[in-house]
Amino acid sequence: MTSELKVGVKYCGHCNPHINGPELVQNLKQRLQNIEIVGWDSPAYDVLLMVSACMSGCLNRPPLKGPWIEIVVNEIREYQITDGSKAGLLLKALRDEGLAGK
């Protein structure tokens, strides 16, 4: 079965975390069911999710080639998603998880 949504994930490093990033991603997997999580350096994905676990948001952004969402602690800080794209599913799931922001 091919996944409906392939998500590249990049974590900040979690040195002094206020959230558990991998746990959040697991919750998204349960919520979206047909989702595949891959590394941020994978050759292809539908959307890049960048997770910073404290307010410093020090994650090094990789070159951004497609749709992306950046969350900092429990806030959706910034994203670039075209209307009606598959990446919008992830944005909705994050909001459903209770993340605030744009």
Add this chain to the structure above:
Amino acid sequence: MMTGAEYIESLRKLNTKIYAFGKELKDFVDNPMIRPHINSAALTYDMAFDPMFEDLVTTKSHLTGKKINRFTHVHHSAEDLVKKVKMLRAIAQRTGTCFQRCVGHDALNAVYLTTYDMDKKLGTQYHERMKNYLLRIQASDYMVAGAMTDPKGDRGLRASKQADPDLFVHVVERNDKGIVIRGAKAHMTGIVNSHDMLIMPTTALTAEDADYAVSCALPVDAPGVIHIFGRQSNDTRKNGNIDQGNARYGIVGGEALTILEDVFVPWDKVFMCGEWEFAGSLVEFFASYHRQNYGGCKGGVSDVIVGASAAIAEYNGAAKASHIRDKVTEMIHLTETLYCGSLACSAEGRPTPSGAYFVDPLLANVTKQNVTRFIYEICRLSHDIAGGFIATLPSEDDLFSPEIGHYVDKYFKGVANIPTETRFRMARLIENLTAGTALVESMHGAGSPQAQRVMIMRQANLEHKKNLAKNLAGITEKK
């Protein structure tokens, strides 16, 4: 980059000569005295491949542009310095002890920028050699032990004035192929499970001490090198996995006394040989980089101590007492204060003529000075919260004894819903983290407190502070 498993296998190929308890340790990789330290260092390799941590534990080489483990990187921005501190905290949270690899990392950085300065002033060719050595380390992902502390003998005498000339590492022969060195390096963190050591002088030197002005790299298993492994406060507790406290990663950094008995080093790995006037600055660079670390790694270890103390309070049924909550709050405050210092000296880092970035030395020394105090207070509070049983617990053999185990289980019980074994395990972890060897490491690791105070006074602008006071007091002085 190597994985942890590849790192461990690479150690098996070495012929490292290690002694403990009067005997040579064969198959040291699997020896229970050594293995926990290897496991701890292996995490610095594995975390480079873990998506959760790779943003901290990897970076790009300024020499090749390739992805490398951060422990082989020469810092090229204040952000690099900050990320190093964050990396150290993240790793220490998982090991609960020293993972040893920062010493060599700091040595690589200190020698890198010192060789640049030496070449500029003296016309020597050391920096290119150092860059070539760094390239080899980045490509191989070898673990390098930073080797600074000499035995020092009579502390009131300089290197060349000692009754025994070998109490500081020195050059005994120079020939067309390289140099021969003799002496020893003490308190060598992680040396027995490293691939290479990077030797540096231990103190500022004079012209008379020129033979002691030596910096060079060599394999830890080079002919003439012997390591005598140091005792630790739990080193006879190897028969189970509770009494050790932290069976997987051990306690402190597996320190050893490293003997260098007429060891040959080829010229391409010699980075200082007689340039005594640069020994002091090399020591200061290394010491400041290393003191930068302590709010990171000790911050991470303190995170574990805070967690263990909060957990044991729950197991004891005392977690809701206001004084317990206040003590835990104080422990968090001290931990984050240490972290603040490490972040601050990194954020205030500046470029050196070599292009490598150097920390703010005043703030770095203040950070380490705080570690010599705050860790003791964090541990004191942990002991206060946990209770005296962390020092009087019977062994795990008694807990599991068919004859008396039920007594131990019954009378060391805390709250009803927590198994006695759970309370045992947490108590032993607290003992491991807060007592004995680990505590002394906070005092003397990266230099004893007085070494930091000398640097603090030297770096602070006391005249400026006096002028501030005189200005407010309305004092004008004739010039």
